[in-house]
Amino acid sequence: MPEVPADDLDGVWKALSDNTRRSILDLLRGGPRTTTEIVGAFPHLTRFGVMKHIEVLRQAGLIHTREERRQRINSLNVVPIRQIYERWVGRFEELWSSHLLRIKEDAEAGTEESSAPKRAKPNERKRR
DSSP: OOOOOOOTTHHHHHHHTSHHHHHHHHHHHTOOEEHHHHHHTOTTSOHHHHHHHHHHHHHTTSEEEEEETTEEEEEEOOHHHHHHIIIIIHHHHHHHHHHHHHHHHHHHHHHHHHHSOOOOOTTOOOOO
């Protein structure tokens, strides 16, 4: 099997592959949060565990962290997600749209045929 070259977005894919990290990103969609607030949103995990997830997200460029006094403020960086969209989703959008349109047209054509009154064929007679 040929070796696939590393992609600039590999770290982003890895970061997004974990449900907890995606949940952290969902939390940050609502606005910046301190590390303490993020830890508090995941009571089933240890502080250390949440901080490891934050670090993976930071290394992937999905989170920006700034220090404000004695707190770390984390905010979402959507640029890597946009890059994934443009590279992987955007390219197929037109293809998907045309396929979905064809399915819609086929379904509507099938509905019209099934709702149209059926006429008896000329050589068929009703038996009494």
